[in-house]
Amino acid sequence: MNRDEVAAVASTSEYMNRQKAKRLPARHRISYATTAGAVGRAMARKKTYGEKIADHIAAVVQARNIEHVLHFTLLENLPGILRNGLLSRAILQDADYDVFASDVDRLDGEDGAISVSISCFYPKMFDAKRYRSGNAPWVILAFDPSLLWTHHCLFYRNGASTNATKYEHGKRYGGFALERLFDDCSMMMDPRGTGFREAHGLPTGWPTFPDAEVQVMNPVHPDYLLGAWVETPEIGDHVRKAFDASGRDQCDVVVQPFVPRICSKPYWWG
Template sequence: MNNKEQILAFAKERGIEHFIHFTNVLNLPSILSQGLLPRSTLDYNLCDYIHNDDLRLDGLEESISVSITSPNYKMFYKLRCDNPSQNWVVLVLDATQILNLDCAFCYTNAAHSSVSSISLSERRKYSTFKTLFNERQDKPSRSEMGLCSYEPTDPQAEILVFNSIPISAIEFVFFNDGDIMEQYAPLLNNANIAFKREEGYYYPRHDFRFWQ
């Protein structure tokens, strides 16, 4: 098998079905029109959008960040605290479609020096993808933390996608505010994308106490 086939087979073996991307709800109309676009593409096309990360410390504005199975709750919580007047939406993406794109794998936050020091060519490899599920010497075992096979060890692990993500990859949209959901319901119905109020994605992952 080639590198891509190994990545897809490994994801299937571990039961990885969904990737997660959160964004300001005001971005939803353009996402439902164009799909998810990297910041560099949005800027080049002079698109009007609201970005999550002012600094984008990983320096890779040509990529879209997604997480595996659940949001990077540390970042998501900070963003919501820093912007209390804003509303957010969680997009649940089809993992197979994403993994068929150009992806780089990061065992923790992509801006962390231990990750940014690894070349992108190395981060694109199947062998690197597997490291997202390795035991961590500085933490209890995955079993002790109660992690499922499809959950990366570090809750801040992420995948950088160096393509646009098509609308067809969006399987569900989750809101934490019923009134906001009703405002966007017609758009989502027109796009034939399932949605509901689901606050679970707005809370920390179940093993948060080990990562405080």
């Protein structure tokens, strides 16, 4: 290459691009700068680890046809929830409005978590809380299941404070942790080899064990609310008015007793 050719090349990188292009057919010629730009755009489109986890959880929810996430609470807490959503005990300690706790402390000690359940509630725990609260009215709120992947959630096959959970290993977050809530198990002393889920007639979107729990580690906005389940028409009217007054007239109100919907001793799913 003579001096004139050298002078015509503005920089070393440009020269290398030209030399590289000479070795390729015209239709394949592309500068390094263009290649770097394409790689950069491809990397920008690559999903993050968190997005992949969210996609997996969403896929499980869809495959299982999970329609709602439940949270039971004293009816007195409904106005605060309609304004501020579901908040953890840690946050509610500084709330500027009245909050009514069902127990003095959480059994698992996780004051930064909000406990919810998938598709059904745990009758044994709910009945115990209602008994301790006397005649106070309760409401079971239904939330959109998308919160399972839009919020940081921990999934427990059994209650978070149980011995079964204490000795269980594995990650609590992500799609695989959610899938474990629906893992089947064989029925002991069953010559037919019937699975636990089939034997108890569980729908695909109901966890295998009734005390399965989800801990939501972020506040849940009231826009996730889908509706409420109450026991009496009078409470239903009260909740309906509260929904309408807060601009949530699209939320449904179901009136029926708080009794297990699946009873198969010694297990009950509410």
